[in-house]
Amino acid sequence: xTIRIVGVVGAGTMGHGIAQTFAxxxxxxxxxxxxxxxxxxAQRAIEKSLAKLVEKGxxxxxxxxxxxxxxxxxxxxxxxxxxxxxVEAIVENAEAKxxxxxxxxxxxxxxxLLASNTSSISITVLGGATTRPDSVLGxxxxxxxxxxxxxxxxxxxxxSDESMRTAATLCRTLGKVSVEAADYPGFIANRVLMPxxxxxxxxxxxxxxxxxxxxxxxKLGMHHPMGPLTLADFIGLDVCLAILxxxxxxxGDPKYRPCPLLRRMVAAGAxxxxxxxxxxxxx
Ligand SMILES: NC(=O)c1ccc[n+]([C@@H]2O[C@H](COP(=O)([O-])OP(=O)(O)OC[C@H]3O[C@@H](n4cnc5c(N)ncnc54)[C@H](O)[C@@H]3O)[C@@H](O)[C@H]2O)c1
Numbered sequence: 001x002t003i004r005i006v007g008v009v010g011a012g013t014m015g016h017g018i019a020q021t022f023a024x025x026x027x028x029x030x031x032x033x034x035x036x037x038x039x040x041x042a043q044r045a046i047e048k049s050l051a052k053l054v055e056k057g058x059x060x061x062x063x064x065x066x067x068x069x070x071x072x073x074x075x076x077x078x079x080x081x082x083x084x085x086x087v088e089a090i091v092e093n094a095e096a097k098x099x100x101x102x103x104x105x106x107x108x109x110x111x112x113l114l115a116s117n118t119s120s121i122s123i124t125v126l127g128g129a130t131t132r133p134d135s136v137l138g139x140x141x142x143x144x145x146x147x148x149x150x151x152x153x154x155x156x157x158x159x160s161d162e163s164m165r166t167a168a169t170l171c172r173t174l175g176k177v178s179v180e181a182a183d184y185p186g187f188i189a190n191r192v193l194m195p196x197x198x199x200x201x202x203x204x205x206x207x208x209x210x211x212x213x214x215x216x217x218x219k220l221g222m223h224h225p226m227g228p229l230t231l232a233d234f235i236g237l238d239v240c241l242a243i244l245x246x247x248x249x250x251x252g253d254p255k256y257r258p259c260p261l262l263r264r265m266v267a268a269g270a271x272x273x274x275x276x277x278x279x280x281x282x283x
Contacts, residue, residue: 001084001111001112001166002084003027003084003085003113003166003170004027004028004084005027005028005029005030005082005083005084005085006022006027006028006029006030006083006084006085006086006087007029007030007032007079007080007083007085007086007087007108008022008029008030008031008032008086008087008089009032009033009077009080009086009087009088009089009090009100009104010032010033010088010089010090010091010117011031011032011033011035011038011039011041011042011073012033012038012042012089012090012091012274013143013236013239013274014089014117014141014143014145015031015033015042015089015090015117016031016041016042016043016045016046017049017141017143017144017145017146018087018089018117018141018145019031019042019046019071020046020049020050020067020071020145020146021141021145021146021174021176022087022174023046023067023068023070023071024050024059024063024067024146025173025174025175026070027070028070028072029070029071029072030072030073030074030079030080030083031071031072031073031074032073032074032075032076032077032079032080033073033075034075035075036075039073039074039075042073043073046067046068046071047068049144049146050064050067050068051064053146077103077104077107078107080104080107080108081107081108082109083108083112084112084113085112085113085115085170086104086108086112086113086114086115087115087116087117087139088100088101088104088114088115088116088117088118089117091242092118092119092120092121092239092242092243092246093242094121094122094125094126094246097116097118097121097126097129098125098126098128098129099129101114101116101126101127101129101130101136102129102130104130105129105130105131105132110132111132111135112135113135113136113137113163113166113167114126114130114132114135114136114137115136115137115138115139115167116136116137116138116139117138117139117140117141118138118140119140119186119187119189119190119239119242119243120185120186120187120190120242120243120246120247120250121246122156122183122185122250123136123137123138123154123155123156123159123183124156124157124158124183126156127156127157127158127159133156133157133158133159134158134159134160134162134163135159135160135163136156136158136159136163137153137154137155137156137159137163137164137167138152138153138154138155138156138181138183138187139151139152139153139154139167139170139171140152140153140154140181140187140189141176142189143234143235149175149176149177150176150177150178150179150189151171151174151176151177151178151179152178152179152180152181152187152188152189153167153168153171153178153179153180153181154180154181154182154183154187155180155181155182155183156183157183164180184250185246185247185249185250185251186243186246186247186250190243190247191247193231194240194243194244194247194256195247195255195256196228197228197229197231197232197235197240198240198244198256198257198258198259198262200214200218200227200228200229200232201229201232201259201261201262202259202261204229204261204279205259205260205261211227211229211279211280214227214228214229215227215228215229215230229278229279229280230279230280232272232278232279233272233273233278233279233280233282234272234273235272236271236272236273236274237262237265237266237270237271237272237278238266238271240262241258241262241263241266244256244257244258244262245258265278
């Protein structure tokens with residue numbers, strides 16, 4: 001099936017980046033969210049990101065205008081009925097995602113690829129909420145999507161080879177490099193990353209070091225481009241907590257137990273950059 005129209009569901013941190021990336025690559029994109037303010041915010045963020053790319057000379061002004069023209073937003077899932085592929089990027093909650101996959105399955109044509117941008121939730125479980133588990137897979141983009149090269153492709157128990165091939169081709173068209181991962185909690189990226197972030201939060205809680213000290217150690221000592229606490233703020237502390245819960249429940253291993261300080265910060269609404277405060281304060 002030729003992919004021309006791409007649906008993106010969820011217009012938060014990841015959804016708007018995914019929508020922008022597909023639109024920049026020439027696809028017609030329909031970005032859907034339950035909340036109109038999130039769509040308005042997404043539109044502003046995309047325009048700001050494109051303006052920066054023009055400023056840097058990465059794209060021409062005409063490319064920016066064409067990208068904006070290819071992008072439509074909506075609060076109605078029905079607008080995705082003629083999509084050739086849908087990427088889901090809603091909250092990291094298995095029940096919410098399962099309900100959405102059931103609705104999408106009933107809406108789009110048979111054979112249309114349903115991809116999830118989940119960081120940790122089982123693709124097999126999401127596929128099980130549809131009548132087309134062979135066409136369900138994980139397309140785990142990295143944040144910020146327009147700038148990050150990697151896409152982790154996750155093969156569920158029933159995902160077909162053809163679906164994996166189509167997704168890998170899509171990634172190449174977007175200028176991304178894909179890596180395949182099996183369907184275990186957290187896949188590759190977050191199974192390796194989240195325990196480090198969690199440990200850094202334990203270190204703050206126990207007074208081993210300030211957030212600045214811990215981030216500096218990891219940046220200057222380990223050559224990480226960004227310290228783990230800055231990265232946690234960037235990802236969203238609610239997203240980090242949701243991923244750690246999936247790892248903890250999925251493996252039953254106490255080493256993945258989310259740090260109590262992380263729980264407390266999320267409960268207090270200190271969600272990181274998107275909330276204006278987390279381990280750091282943002283203007
Ligand atoms: N934040 C990151 O760095 C990052 C990186 C990779 C993957 N992810 C994954 O991407 C997904 C989205 O994360 P995010 O950080 O963009 O979240 P976010 O909280 O910024 O955005 C989620 C959006 O989904 C919308 N939404 C919720 N339920 C919906 C529904 N049923 N239909 C339509 N829209 C709905 C919300 O209104 C919100 O705009 C999650 O699965 C997350 O694990 C996040």
